[in-house]
Each structure stands twice: as C-alpha cells, then as structure tokens.
Amino acid sequence: MRPISYSRATDTATAVAAVSADPTSDFLAGGTTEIDLLRQNILHPRRLVDINSLPLTGIATTPEGGLSIGALARMSEVAAEPVVRERFPMICQALELGASAQLRHMASMGGNLLQRVRCSYYRDAESPCNKREPDTGCSAIDGFSRGHAVLGTSEHCIATHPSDVAVALMALDARVHTLGPRGERAYAFDDFFLLPRDSPHREHPMEHGELITAIEVPATPVARHSLYLKVRDRESYEFALASVAAALSVVDGTIADVRVALGGLATKPWRARRVEDFLIGAPANRVNFDQAARVELADARTTPMNAFKVELARRAVVRALETLSGDGSESPA
Known part of the structure; x- marks a missing residue:
C-alpha cells in the first residue's frame, strides 16, 4: 500500500501554491477518473489537494451572450442550466x-477536460505505453485498436481522447482559463489539447500546479441550432466510436455558418475545419455534406481494426448536418 497524504484547500491561490511546491502532488475534484487510476496503479501522487470547496462552481452569462462555466461546476448542473439548453x-x-x-453529479467540468485516455494498454500498468511511460512504445498500434484514433495520430500514440463535451466546446471556440505559479492564463481550446507527436505523455500545455478555473464559451448565434450525435456500441453509457458536434445556419438554401467538431476519432477533440471551409457558401444538401466529410477524413491513418471508423465518421457527419438542415429524415438521437 502506498501512503497518500490529503489536504483540503479553502482558496484558489493556496491550492495552486500547495500543488506547485510539490511535484508529487495533484488536485482532487470529482475524482471520477483520478480515483480509478490510483486504484489501477497508473497514477502515483503522494499528496492530494482537495479543491471541491473552492468558489469555482458558477455558471453565468457574459454581457455579449456567451457563457462562463466554473471549473468545478458539475456536468449535471451545466446540462440542466436553462440558458445553456437554449443557446448551446x-x-x-x-x-x-x-x-x-451518478457520474454527471460528481464529475467537474475542468476534470472532464483533463480526463485520461481509456486505452486499455494505458490502464493495465503492464503493457508498454508511451503516454504512461515515455519511450516504452505503443502497444495499441499492433494490438487491439478497434476504438483508437484515425486522426491526429503519431507513431508514438493512437489513443482517442475520451471527452464528449470537449468536442462541443471545440466547435464553439471555447477558451480555458487557468491560475498557476506564474499567474492567470487563457488558452484557445484548440491549443489546450496537444497532439501526441513525439511526446504523447504531455497532453496539455499547463505546468505542474496550474489549475483550470473557468471555461469561457463566446456568444455563438449559430449554436442555437446545434446537436451532438454520438455513435457507440450500445445505447447505455459508452465511449464514442464516432461523434459529431455540429451547428448550422442556412439562408435561402445556402450555408451561412457552420461549426463541426469530431469525437471518438482523434487524439484530441477534433475541429473539422475542412468541413467548415468546404461548406460555407455552398448549398445545404447531402452531396455537399458527404463531400465535405470525405475531404476532412482524407488524411485518416487507420489500422486493420479501426479502418471502419472512416466510413462511420463520414456517415455521422452527413447525418448530423442533414438533421440540422432538414435535408434528411434522420433523428439526432
């Protein structure tokens, strides 16, 4: 048994100072991922600093019509907020x-963004894994890779980012606000998630002791007409094989604005900018939706086990955009 010390922070600055001063310490919020990884002997902190008492739970609208979501707001609270349901x-x-x-009542929004991958090789503590132990290899590349990424991969890691809400936030150009040893910072959402490249163990640009304080979602009028489509092996709670966060504005049959991000397919929440660039100014129809998806997925790198994801993703993009445009009869459920 490994001894772990525990303390509870009462203000944000104290929490940051406590973790920053000790390289073996970590923050503890909802614990829905961290406790699992402690039990599986994947994470080895010697000290946990409980941040649940910090005043970071607010959900507020901005004067411009956007959102400010505290990092400790629970997933269920954000999902139930009327303004979120109406505008986003x-x-x-x-x-x-x-x-x-049960998990949504416990899990925090900041923790959701930082949750670790669900790759079985990362979580078994025995198999070589560059994300868990740098320079040991990636067992998934030649192993069981059915659920792994086809976009944003490298020869060092093909693990899929697990968050659903991060996909929606990526489509909405959210920003992540933090407080760390060097003060306050704000990250564009696309910059907050790092591609694996040669350092898959480094998933975010934050330094040790840097704490997420809030998530900012800018005013996005097109988001009022949006959906999140998730394709998975079973209807009960399961990680995505492919997912699409999409928002669409059509004026006189022509696409005036579109936002698309993909989940379950990449090593980070994936902004489908090729889809967006292809569709702006184009007629809103199935042919264009299909071609835009094909352009986005042209650079997919697959294994024999996950090659089906390219076709699955194409169909999911088309289905989501058809649902929003009324050009098809599919349901987003």
Whole structure:
C-alpha cells in the first residue's frame, strides 16, 4: 500500500501554491477518473489537494451572450442550466450522453477536460505505453485498436481522447482559463489539447500546479441550432466510436455558418475545419455534406481494426448536418 497524504484547500491561490511546491502532488475534484487510476496503479501522487470547496462552481452569462462555466461546476448542473439548453444545445446533449447520472453529479467540468485516455494498454500498468511511460512504445498500434484514433495520430500514440463535451466546446471556440505559479492564463481550446507527436505523455500545455478555473464559451448565434450525435456500441453509457458536434445556419438554401467538431476519432477533440471551409457558401444538401466529410477524413491513418471508423465518421457527419438542415429524415438521437 502506498501512503497518500490529503489536504483540503479553502482558496484558489493556496491550492495552486500547495500543488506547485510539490511535484508529487495533484488536485482532487470529482475524482471520477483520478480515483480509478490510483486504484489501477497508473497514477502515483503522494499528496492530494482537495479543491471541491473552492468558489469555482458558477455558471453565468457574459454581457455579449456567451457563457462562463466554473471549473468545478458539475456536468449535471451545466446540462440542466436553462440558458445553456437554449443557446448551446450541443453542450447539454454532449454532457447527457457522456456519462451516467451518478457520474454527471460528481464529475467537474475542468476534470472532464483533463480526463485520461481509456486505452486499455494505458490502464493495465503492464503493457508498454508511451503516454504512461515515455519511450516504452505503443502497444495499441499492433494490438487491439478497434476504438483508437484515425486522426491526429503519431507513431508514438493512437489513443482517442475520451471527452464528449470537449468536442462541443471545440466547435464553439471555447477558451480555458487557468491560475498557476506564474499567474492567470487563457488558452484557445484548440491549443489546450496537444497532439501526441513525439511526446504523447504531455497532453496539455499547463505546468505542474496550474489549475483550470473557468471555461469561457463566446456568444455563438449559430449554436442555437446545434446537436451532438454520438455513435457507440450500445445505447447505455459508452465511449464514442464516432461523434459529431455540429451547428448550422442556412439562408435561402445556402450555408451561412457552420461549426463541426469530431469525437471518438482523434487524439484530441477534433475541429473539422475542412468541413467548415468546404461548406460555407455552398448549398445545404447531402452531396455537399458527404463531400465535405470525405475531404476532412482524407488524411485518416487507420489500422486493420479501426479502418471502419472512416466510413462511420463520414456517415455521422452527413447525418448530423442533414438533421440540422432538414435535408434528411434522420433523428439526432
């Protein structure tokens, strides 16, 4: 048994100072991922600093019409907030499809963004894994890779990012606010998640002791007409094989604005910018939706086990955009 010391922080600055001063310490919020990894002998902190008493739970609108979500707001609280449901339905749907009610009541929004991958090789503590132990190899590349990534991969890691709500937030150009040893910082959402490249163990640009304080979602009028489509092996709570966060504005049959991000397919929440660039100004029809998806997925790198994901993703993108445009009869459920 490994001894772990525990303390409870009462203010944000104290929490940051406590973790920053000790390289073997870590923050503890909802614990829905961290406790699992402690039990599986994947994480080895010697000290946990409980941050649940910090005043980071607010959900507020900004003067411009956006959102400010405290890092310790629970997933269920954000999903139930009327203004979120009205202005950003893709966020609510992603949260509700992301976990059981019990987990949503515990899991924090900041912790959701930082949750670790669900790759079985990462979590068994025995197999070589560059994400868990750098320079040991990636067991998934030649192993069981059915659920692994086809976009944003490298020869060092093909693990899929697990978050659902991060996909919706990526489509909405969210920003992550933090407080660390060097003061306050704000990260564009796309910059907050790092591709594996040669250092898959480094998933975020934050330094040790840097704490997420809030998630900012800018005013996005097109988000009122949005959805989150999740394709998985079973209807009960399961990680995505492919998911699409999409928002669409069509004026006189022409696409005026579109936002698309993909989940279950990449090593980070994946902004489908090729889809967006292809569709802006184009007629809203199935042919264009299909071609835009093909352009986005042209660089997919597959294994024999996960090659089906390319076709699955293409169909999911088309289905999501058809649902929003009314060009098809599919349901987003």
